[in-house]
Amino acid sequence: MSVNIDVRFGVYGLAPADADAIYTLFEQVVEENRLEREVVISRRENPEGTRDVHVVSQHPVIFSGFYKWRPTFEKSLQLRVAEAIPPAKVVFDWNYPDED
Template identity: 50%
Template sequence: MSISVDVCFTVYGLSPDRAKAVSALFEQVVREEPLKDEVVLTQRDSRIGASVDVRVESPDPVISSGFGRWRDDFEPRLQARVEQVAPGAKVEFEWEFSAEERAEAAALAAIPAAPPTSWAELPRASQSSCTR
């Protein structure tokens, strides 16, 4: 199943040198991942002192198949790579879903799962119809 998701991940409060290293890393990552034509990279002066924020975001929702599996792999992998170029820096991920997809997910979550079958409660056939 494909979903539409707004992609955004940011590292806040970097020194200018670390911001340059994180920007280069983010450029490499978006080329490696299925995001290169879907996102933009920005740097801006942070509101936190004399520091820089580095951000990747999609101007439009990205259509993704297998997003959950990809995200579960991508987030820790990116965090580890950021840690290598900017020790102590943390990536903040913001994934936004359309209102339709949030409603669909909520509806699916509201459907109770079928109770497990207790084989002991099933009536036994008097004679087996299985061929041996």
């Protein structure tokens, strides 16, 4: 069974060099999961000088087996981010537009 999902995840409050590393990691993860046509990776500078890097879909993404894929994806991405920038944590904000 497939489901429509608004994809949103990111790492927030990073130093500029760390933001560059996370951006590169997100590019790799998006490509590995074949989401490159579905999402946009963005960077934002905050007033205090930190940076946010986040991934957002431009429209709901159709997933088959999302409920099996999601926990594995989240765990893997958290581990990869922690290896790259030890204190960093990924914030996931999946939205289910069909349930709204």
